Amino acid sequence: MAGSAKLLPIHEIALKCGIENEYLIPHGKYVAKVDLSLIDANKNKPKGKLVLVTAITPTPLGEGKTVNTIGLSEGLNYIGKKAIACIRQPSLGPVFGVKGGAAGGGQAEVLPMETLNLHLTGDIHAITAAHDLASAALDARLYHEERLGEEFTAQTGLERLNIDKNRIIWKRVIDHNDRALKNITVGVGGGLNGVERKDGFEITAASELMAILALANDLQDMRQRVGKIILAYNTDGDVITAEDLEVAGAIAVLLKNAINPNLMQTVENTPVLIHAGPFANIAHGNSSVIADRVALPLADYVITEAGFGSDMGMEKFFNIKYRQSGIAPSCVVLVATVRSLKSNSGKYNIKPGQPIPKEISESNVELLELGAANLAWHINNAKSYGMPVIVAINRFPHDSDEELAFLQQYALKHGAFACEVSEVFTKGGKGAEELSHHIVNACEQTSKVKLPYQDSDKLIDKIQCMAKKYGANRANLSPQALNDINDIEKLKLDHLPLCIAKTPMSISANPNLKNVPTNFDIDISHLALSAGAGFIRVYAGNIMTMPGLGTNPAYRHIDIDEQGNIIGLS
Known part of the structure; x- marks a missing residue:
């Protein structure tokens, strides 16, 4: 479907949403960064409504949150509203691992999807370089202080940091799933090789710099946050920050361009801002505050997604992103699938890399009903934050009409503001027509964010x-x-x-x-x-900050054909 789409030059997409050329930093024909000066230029314009997309407890394959985030932006444009989507940038770990890319799919996809899934404008690589600069600086300082001993200050003019090599908490990062790097030894042999110590790698999406990029309000805010990062402890048990190591400024320089969000388009030429990609288990799992601030004065509705289920990315949106930015959604869209609710029935234990059992693809309302309580829990969880909740049932080809009808009735019975079947994968914006009308109505409701705890609580x-x-x-x-x-x-x-x-x-x-x-x-x-x-x-629990590749990784099926086209990327 994406191959037959007619892409518009990125400056035309920008003009559709009111971004003049002076605010664009082009990266080829179909991608541009948006200069942050646009935020100040639009500061007095009225703001659109923010719609937060989340999900029920997913299977390892995901339930189509990104597809529906993109599809809902297309759907709102289809019914005559002005909408922009804001999503995270994919990590190469999932792209070449099990889950694949994060461009959406079918008629609800960001294009060119190869560009999005592979490097984009280099933001993640900039974070990798900036993060590992801090690691190199730490080991260099440790080495020179140990090498020079009491002469260190006299020879360098610097006060000793007295880094405790056993309490360096800043690991290195790489943007791949590579379990062999999880625990390593650096400085092997000592001497000119540095100080020998235990270390390890995390995936770049787990870096605190990624979380900072997603939460910063502007360049100076980012610079201040970088300085506060705790890298290690000294031998007296006091923290050593990036500012103490005098590496914070250089880190900020490496991230200077990464702070500008990336503008792309969907199959239906709807504008999409892609920025930052923090994981939703060890970070907050949402795209950037900056992207939201750029988009809200440009659109009637901004559709953004939070990683995993409402107990993960959505919860972190409210407890972290909202607390820091003050930007509240007007409603929550909860993506559900028949297959995930059947998987949650308790009869299966589906793990990453394993195929979905064929029984889940067969029409079975009784099995669906066993797992439907998961949907009710997530509806009530989202409502507990003060939001009207719309359930979008992401339709798969094997879903029966009987199953879909049951879920619609079940969702409404358990407190959903509305519930509709989403067919954005096959129909694009038209497949979200009814959902889009419900979003408009839900956003007119009076809502106020309710947080589960206060900052002042113990x-x-x-x-x-x-x-x-x-x-x-x-x-x-x-x-x-x-x-x-x-x-x-x-x-x-x-x-x-x-x-x-x-x-x-x-x-x-x-x-x-x-x-x-x-x-x-x-x-x-x-x-x-x-x-x-x-x-x-x-x-x-045991949370992996450096995933490993499975027995059937996605990279096995990715290649280049004779015409130079990328094939097998999803």
Whole structure:
């Protein structure tokens, strides 16, 4: 479908949404960065409505959030409204791993999808370079202080940082799934090789710099946040920041161009802003505040998505992104699929890389009903934040009319403002016509964000609050977690919001507990500060910050044909 689409030059897409050429930084014919001076130029214009797209508990393949985010922007344009989509930039890890790219699909796809999924304008590579510069600076300072000893200050004019090599918390990053790099030893052999110590890699999307890029309001805000990043501790137990290491300015320089969001288009020539790509388990899982600020004065409706389910990216949108930006949505669209609800029935334990059982593709209302409680939970979770909730049932070819009718009735019975079948994959904007009218009506409702805890609440109480919100009896904190809480309180940073790092495959922190788990506890292993990004990571379960490739990775099917076209990329 995308191959037959007629793309417009990017300056024409910009003009459609009111962006003059002077604010464009072209990157070829179909991509441009948008200069941040546009935000100030439009500061007195009326703002459009923000629509937040989230989902029920997904299968490892995803349930079509991006497809529906893009499709809803097309749908609103189809009914005569002016709409822009704001989405995250794909990481190469999923692109070459199991999940594939994040351009959407069918008639609801960002084009050129190869450009989006592969490098785009280099923002993720800039984050990789900036992050690893800090790592190199740390090891260099450690090496020279150890090499020169007491003569260090006399020879360099610098005060010793006295880095504790066992408490360097800033790992290196790379934008690939590579489990072999998860735990490594650097400086092997010592001497000119540096100080030998244990280290490791995380995927670039897990970098605090990625979270900062997504949360910063402007270039100077980003620069200040970078300076607050905690890189390590000294031998007295005090923090060492990027400002202390005098590397913050250079990091900001490497990110100077990355802070400008990227403008592209959909199959139907609807404008899309792509910016930042933080994961939704260890970061906040949303596209950038800057993209929202650029888009809102340009459109009647801005459609943005949050990663994974409402217990993940949506929860983090409100507790982190909204708290920091003050930008609130007017409604929530909850994407659901028949296959995911059947998968949540408790009869299956689908894992990444495994095929969906064929029974799920067969019409079976009884099986669907077993898993439907998951939909009800996510509706009520979204409503608890003060928003009207529209359920979009992302239709797959094997879904029966009987199953779809059951889900529509079920969603309305359990509190949805509206529920419609979405056929944006096959029909584009026309496939979201009814959904778009519901969005317009929902955005006219009076809504006010309700947050589950206040900044002033005790840190331990915030943790217990969120555990109970997931349905747990309590959060059990390890001795390490209690020590971490004490350290954070000493730094007077316990007012920061929580970023619960847990599995997306269950409402609980146990991926094997499907549907709506009950009578369970959540075990908290440790906490970590993202002082620059402005949140506290709370680790519940074994959370991978460096994924590995499976037995059937997507890269096996990606190639270039004789005409130089990329094939097999999805």
